[in-house]
Amino acid sequence: MNVIVLLKQVPDTESIIEIADDGASIKTEDVKWVVNPYDELAVEEALQVVEKNGEGQVTVLSAGIKQAETAIRSALAMGAHEGILIEDERLERADTTATGQVLAAALKKIPHDLIIAGQRAVDGDNYLVPAIVAESLDLPILPVIIKESIADGKITCEQVIQGGTMVVEADLPAVITTQRGLNEPRYASMPKIMKAKKKKIASLSLDEIGITDDSLFSNPKIRVESLQVPQKSRAGIIVEGGTPAEKADNLLRHLREDAQVI
Amino acid sequence: MTTERDSIEFDALFVGGGVSSLAGAIRLMQMAKEKAMELEVGIIEKGSEIGSHSIMNPIALQELLPDYDSLNCPIEQTVRGDGFYYLTRKKAWRVPMVPRQMHNQGFLIISLARFARWLGEIAEEMGVNIFPGFSGQEVLYGEDGKTVTGVRTGDNGLDANGKAKSNFEAGIDILAKVTVFGEGARGNLSKSLIEKLGLSSQCLPQVYETGIKEVIQLPEENFFSHNPVNDIHTMGYPLGLNVPGGGFLYQMKDNRIAIGYLTGLCYEDPGIDPYDLFMSFKRHPFIFDIIKGGRVVEQGARTVSSGGHYTIPRLATDGAVLIGAAAGIHNTPALKGIHVGMKSGMLAAEAIAEALEKKDVSGASLERYRRLLDDSWVHPEIYEGRNFAPALAMKGMKKWIHLGAQYLSKGRGIIDPLPLDADYETLRVLNTAPTETTDNMDYDGSLMVDKLTGVYLSKTQHREDQPSHLIIKDPQLCIDTCYPTYGSPCTRFCPAKVYELETDEITGQRQLKLNPSNCLHCKTCDIKDPYQNINWVCPEGSGGPGYTTV
Ligand SMILES: Cc1cc2nc3c(=O)[nH]c(=O)nc-3n(C[C@H](O)[C@H](O)[C@H](O)COP(=O)(O)OP(=O)(O)OC[C@H]3O[C@@H](n4cnc5c(N)ncnc54)[C@H](O)[C@@H]3O)c2cc1C
Numbered sequence A: 001m002n003v004i005v006l007l008k009q010v011p012d013t014e015s016i017i018e019i020a021d022d023g024a025s026i027k028t029e030d031v032k033w034v035v036n037p038y039d040e041l042a043v044e045e046a047l048q049v050v051e052k053n054g055e056g057q058v059t060v061l062s063a064g065i066k067q068a069e070t071a072i073r074s075a076l077a078m079g080a081h082e083g084i085l086i087e088d089e090r091l092e093r094a095d096t097t098a099t100g101q102v103l104a105a106a107l108k109k110i111p112h113d114l115i116i117a118g119q120r121a122v123d124g125d126n127y128l129v130p131a132i133v134a135e136s137l138d139l140p141i142l143p144v145i146i147k148e149s150i151a152d153g154k155i156t157c158e159q160v161i162q163g164g165t166m167v168v169e170a171d172l173p174a175v176i177t178t179q180r181g182l183n184e185p186r187y188a189s190m191p192k193i194m195k196a197k198k199k200k201i202a203s204l205s206l207d208e209i210g211i212t213d214d215s216l217f218s219n220p221k222i223r224v225e226s227l228q229v230p231q232k233s234r235a236g237i238i239v240e241g242g243t244p245a246e247k248a249d250n251l252l253r254h255l256r257e258d259a260q261v262i
Numbered sequence B: 001m002t003t004e005r006d007s008i009e010f011d012a013l014f015v016g017g018g019v020s021s022l023a024g025a026i027r028l029m030q031m032a033k034e035k036a037m038e039l040e041v042g043i044i045e046k047g048s049e050i051g052s053h054s055i056m057n058p059i060a061l062q063e064l065l066p067d068y069d070s071l072n073c074p075i076e077q078t079v080r081g082d083g084f085y086y087l088t089r090k091k092a093w094r095v096p097m098v099p100r101q102m103h104n105q106g107f108l109i110i111s112l113a114r115f116a117r118w119l120g121e122i123a124e125e126m127g128v129n130i131f132p133g134f135s136g137q138e139v140l141y142g143e144d145g146k147t148v149t150g151v152r153t154g155d156n157g158l159d160a161n162g163k164a165k166s167n168f169e170a171g172i173d174i175l176a177k178v179t180v181f182g183e184g185a186r187g188n189l190s191k192s193l194i195e196k197l198g199l200s201s202q203c204l205p206q207v208y209e210t211g212i213k214e215v216i217q218l219p220e221e222n223f224f225s226h227n228p229v230n231d232i233h234t235m236g237y238p239l240g241l242n243v244p245g246g247g248f249l250y251q252m253k254d255n256r257i258a259i260g261y262l263t264g265l266c267y268e269d270p271g272i273d274p275y276d277l278f279m280s281f282k283r284h285p286f287i288f289d290i291i292k293g294g295r296v297v298e299q300g301a302r303t304v305s306s307g308g309h310y311t312i313p314r315l316a317t318d319g320a321v322l323i324g325a326a327a328g329i330h331n332t333p334a335l336k337g338i339h340v341g342m343k344s345g346m347l348a349a350e351a352i353a354e355a356l357e358k359k360d361v362s363g364a365s366l367e368r369y370r371r372l373l374d375d376s377w378v379h380p381e382i383y384e385g386r387n388f389a390p391a392l393a394m395k396g397m398k399k400w401i402h403l404g405a406q407y408l409s410k411g412r413g414i415i416d417p418l419p420l421d422a423d424y425e426t427l428r429v430l431n432t433a434p435t436e437t438t439d440n441m442d443y444d445g446s447l448m449v450d451k452l453t454g455v456y457l458s459k460t461q462h463r464e465d466q467p468s469h470l471i472i473k474d475p476q477l478c479i480d481t482c483y484p485t486y487g488s489p490c491t492r493f494c495p496a497k498v499y500e501l502e503t504d505e506i507t508g509q510r511q512l513k514l515n516p517s518n519c520l521h522c523k524t525c526d527i528k529d530p531y532q533n534i535n536w537v538c539p540e541g542s543g544g545p546g547y548t549t550v
Helices: A037-053 A066-078 A089-093 A096-107 A129-137 A190-198 A244-258 B019-034 B059-064 B112-125 B188-197 B274-283 B285-291 B338-358 B368-375 B378-384 B388-392 B396-408 B451-457 B475-486 B524-528
Strands: A002-006 A009-011 A033-035 A057-064 A082-087 A114-118 A141-151 A154-161 A164-171 A174-178 A202-204 B007-015 B041-045 B053-056 B075-078 B082-087 B092-094 B108-111 B129-132 B136-141 B148-153 B156-158 B164-169 B173-181 B208-217 B231-236 B245-251 B256-264 B295-305 B320-322 B470-472 B499-503 B510-514 B534-536
Touching (some): A037 A066, A066 A190, A190 B129, B007 B338, B019 B338, B136 B173, B188 B320, B208 B274, B208 B524, B245 B285, B274 B285, B338 B378, B388 B396, B524 B534
Parallel strands (some): A057 A082, A114 A174, B007 B041
Antiparallel strands (some): A009 A033, B053 B108, B075 B108
8 A cells, every 4th residue: 555645844833924025925044844734644644544554655745845855754753654855946936736736747656545635734725735636646535534444445534514524435546635633643753763864865856757847837827926914913802601501602603713723 | 550661872862952962962973083983972852943142252162163154153243342231210321341251242142042053953964863852851870770871751642631642652761871961050850860869969059040031123223223332231220239130132133132131039029020020121211212113023031050160060970961051050240151051061072982982981980071171261260250149149238349359359259158048948928918910011012022922922832731841749838838928929930921820710719720831941930939849840842932033
């Protein structure tokens, strides 16, 4: 079983983000870079799939610049077997279409039974790349899942829908994307970190995967026009309610509707 | 329950990835190269990234990496001129003579976080294994119960009740021929090691100051744009002259400044809140004029071990050494610990390389480190300040007579050594009923921020569902004894609102509520709590402040 994890390096969600002078990108000097949290869930799930299956390997694939190697190495330290970086300066600012197509082009050369991606990268919040990859490879996609199981060449997944869950199934190979609750990502242990340090991360150029059309980058379909920092309002609210149960209901409503965190 | 633990071995393990350890590890790799030895060297750092603004005497850096400039050392500014001011409530008087220990002209202004990151990269290139996100939780001893054999790292994946979650990962035993404790001021393992082996039985108690710092972004046109002075120190308001402490302000790059306030933890008044003092300092007209129009971009807090020479413990024992601020190596009159900390790490490395070569890592063999330190420039620097902390802790004229005599006699003063009390012993009993903490300062959320916004700006984070890393030995004592006697000073001395007093809605019972996830790892509570009822241990790896520039 060859499981591929699509992984992106993103600014730590605790980093304080400042907008660069061009108004459309962020200052990166003091940003701390981490593995996109949804991709950590993907790495964990991939490891569990291989462990359950008894054989196979987990390959981590990322498209970006050299520094993304540290993110790949974090995945190797969790236990992934191999890491591949498609490396090109132009990928730093690539739009979702370009990124999706680049990953798909590489995947055409890498054997895969299952592709697991984070539901979205917490920096751009586009939710698009996994779908573009699936489309380009003509694979089914089961997005935002909280559970999966594999049997007889099929993958069965649970998705959360308004007020309940839905069970969906597809033939492998397929693309799935992760939701919080799918698993608790494991910690990297020190011996595994030592081992991961010594592993070689394969590097692929765009040429090598057959991407020669520069217009993908020079003439992107989507351009970031400007970025704004949200108005800081850190004032708290006191949740009203006559009984504890009512308070809890109101709190849930605030979290869901106002804060939109659950 | 016994847990299966992995173990891993190193020749030398540095606990804590601060500047002292990093300089030590680099020096050790240099020595290994000179001696053609193969050494496995590791550093564990509890923070998730190796890493406040400081003025650094470059002497140790010049010795360690003479070509630091071409290696792109991140230097913010060079000190152009010092300003030393005495503040009254409304006015500032420039002290015409800056004490000789505080001449900083030509020294480097650095961001300690950036500088440490840079040293970390150099160390890694030389082959040092750095493990960010791993905390030392326990010192491991050999069968004799006194030879240090390494440290055990903290467990990951425990829930708030201490039960293992599905991703539980037991801490591992890191075994090392020599373990180097470079945990900074009041290191939790250093504390237990010093206690267990009696390493400071011949010493005066260590004393501390709590510093709260900020980085402020100023408008393009600001005080420093045309000022020969870019390094300001103050004494006086708001703390007054009885308690040690004072303010500082340095220029950084890109119209940013570092500003901070230190409060000596030997204070007596349980009502003191170091954070409020810092806010009052910022509101002083002289200071406010410099920072107006600015915005706080980062905040942090940390204690400094300021006791000096007579408080430094024995530095070597079987299988282990103590370096830097963890050992109280600090030049108190100059307010500087970086260069002496780095040098202590470097000299420890020299002694370790020789001990490993001779295959003798006993305390007697590692003791050579202390001799090297005593023969280096560190000793006269620290020795001159040997009676400074006790004199500073005095009140009224006495203080100035002692300080004056010390200034003229290169530190000896009138009594040598002067006695010193531990910080937890100095609080006086509240003579009024305890007041609930008042938070009535006006904060604008931008230049003046409250404690919780400060916590946010420190980028501190801890996984919520984990056991508390602040251990209250006897919670009842907090309510029954401490509250009526001192009015729960923890609710004030903590700069991050970790401690709150709550009254149960139904029973009307008071209780202490902890918010460990706010913690900035400054360790003030562990030091100042009058009953020594609070024990600070490392939280799960990677937790803690995420300073990038302070
Ligand atoms: C407000 C303030 C202002 C200062 N200004 C100056 C100045 O201008 N100039 C100057 O020279 N000095 C200054 N100092 C002093 C200086 O910061 C210290 O002397 C210096 O940082 C000491 O270096 P260190 O490596 O010994 O310890 P630290 O820098 O404290 O590093 C210790 C490291 O160990 C880690 N650690 C601790 N315990 C564990 C554990 N159990 N497991 C794993 N990791 C652990 C910590 O996370 C930390 O990264 C100032 C200090 C303060 C608080």
